[in-house]
Amino acid sequence: MKRREFLKTSIAASAAILSTTTLSAGETRQPIDNRKVSDMAFPQKRPLITYSDRPPLLESPRSTFARGITQNDEFFVRWHLPDIPTHIDTDSYTIKIDGLVEQDLEISLKELKNDFEQVEVTAVLQCGGNSRSAFTPIPGGIQWGSGAMGCAKWKGVRLSDLLNRAGLKKDAHWIGFNGLEKAAYYKTPNFVRELELTELDDHVIVAYQMNGEDLPYLNGFPLRLVLPGYYSDSWVKMLSNITVTDKYKSLFFMDMAYRVPDNKCECETPEHHFKPTKPITNMNVKSVIGYPENGMKVYHNSHVVVRGVAFDDGHGIREVLVSVDGGKTWDKAELKQENGRYAYTEFRYAYKPADYGKVTFMTKAVNRLGDEQPFAKDIGWNHGGYKYNGIDEVTVEVV
Template sequence: MARKPERSVEELYRDDPERADALAFGRRGALKGAALAAMGGAVGAAIPFGGHLPAGVAPALLTRPAAAQDAPQFLRMEGKAPLIIQGERPLNAETPEHLLDDAVTPADKFFIRNNGQVPDPVAGDPRGWKIRIDGEVNTPLELTLGELESRFPVVTRQLQMECGGNGRSHFQPQTRGNQWGNGAISNAEWTGVRLRDVLAAAGVKPSASHTGHFGADPHLSGATDRAAISRGMRLAKAMDEDTLIAFRMNGAAIPQVHGAPARLLVPGWPGSLSQKWFTRITLLDKPHTGQGMGGTSYRIPVRPIVPGSENNGRDFAEMESMPVRSILSSHAHGTRLAAGTRTLDLRGAAWAGDDTVRAVHASVDFGATWTEMQVAAPANRHAWQRWTGRVALPADGYYEVWYRATDSRGRMQPHLAANWNPQGYGANPISRIAILVGA
């Protein structure tokens, strides 16, 4: 019987990157000679810093093809940019990093995260929309948006909002939920009233310790006896000066898909707390038990668990301040540049939940060396921070831009997604995109 010929390393890198990686690096842990040439053939260009590619790390262009090659499904919706569809029922769509190049995220580039159905638009004057405040308060209130705007100070703030599962696709093994990259993030300008002012008007009882949030979005099944999502938080976060009942986004009415006519805005914490189509907040003397609370929902292990294992979340803690993360918005993954390009001017954004970003670094030699970027101060607390910088390219060929942020407490994005959990929360590893020069 004729022996089936082994595929070349180049063919393997096209068809089976993991096996090709094992063959290319072998036991030496360094990419050399024919293996380096074959990998260059697979990515379509010489790899000037190929000798620095860590063992076990395949080129990003092979493990994550550029959009033009892989053709993810893009959203086609009036008033929205071509977002990457992560799910259609309910609708969830991610903003590609290179579209997040505005200091203030326009409504059309704002990611979409739904848990149930989108309710019908309000008929009549949206200022008549009512919000109830009850529970552990001295005087339960029911106020219209018009009353909120006339009775309490109106503030405008740039505020980050990020899905709790942002970065989920980086976990191995794969977890449940939408496989977000890094684009379930926005930094819009929100106008509204501070939640703490409204709660103070209701008279917070000493027994109050937590909140429960409610919205008008119907459950995906259409059932009327359960909420699509109903989460809550510690009272301290509700009293934060940046936690808002928002009724305008970027100076205009909030778009229907993003929670019109009013939504909570709880910046720096999982976006699921920022209840869309907001109708009621109740104060409680213990943690809320609504849909999306308890078990493994928006909760992460206190101690590491075995990746891929089942867990009921008994020893988990609520996910609160989101981890440090960065995006690169100046170049899309798979960008091709003219021959002779020898510098890259980079820019992007970084944020760190309730904290700030202290530094951002970028590398074009697979992490062998890093160049510090310039990080701007946030427009206000809980706004993301823009960063810029320049890196040098010694020759034409295939490069990867690696980028990482460090927060004000000194915590840096890790090389790999850490603290695996069944629902895939908190993955914030160093990111990388492929750049081809003269190829």
């Protein structure tokens, strides 16, 4: 058989297989949860689940989510481009504001901290591709488990105060943000994000501190944009430039990446990608169990306290429900809400295992709008692997 004929035959056979397999429609399941923490640690970090060192891609383990605030050294790391500065001189570092403003500004870190009102907001930072490993067939991108997220207390200055200092011209409508990460290949576009002025409020800040300390280097030192309620692709790290424009600019990371189908289910099939698409912005409602972890053994008739966190885009969590019978019945967990509407809501659920063998804990969060987590199987597939928020499951063995 000639090579061309072989290829034609192979393609036809593959098409026939795809037409009969259920995977051709796209499926979702529980994210992969068996990856091991690395033996080595990056600077300012404890050992985490490591996908890459250039650019750094680090995932927090499940145990991280038994607490409402994520410690700096266990906070996940996601960079897009491999060329990150190895040294930053904080004495000479400035953030530039230009474009459709009354006066161009270059604000030093010292001026940022001394000349503007200092504010703090506690907010969840989550990668739009968090839990991407739940999608089958596998979408392109990092195959995260559930640990590409964290919650911290961010301190800085309001973005609106910086823009007011520069003065916005009447045609100002869009704001572009750029940081210091660069591509290894000169034709690769910079990671630039744009937002409409109407998307901003007083919770949007330029932060220099995280949980009372300078931002960790791998989490955007010395400055990063903080957009509570939004996925992390808009939280530009090592923020260096803010440019105000009258029109939206065509950008790769806005027009091609971090987008989902613009339909009700935000879904499509692997064979037929839906168009048009829309950028991912607001996070959907989600909960994750931090304790116990998959595969743990617990004692019969002991007192097990299931702990975890829940969040949405800022509307607030109304309740977290727990099931131990496959979702047939649900009980309310006890909630702890003390860090504001953009933060994790901690939950606890006491359980006394009366039978031996395996038991699966399932959790689903419901926000104040009534939105609730769906079962994994009910989430539509999308080719970017974005916005997964299926009911979380952890299986332990009662001994």
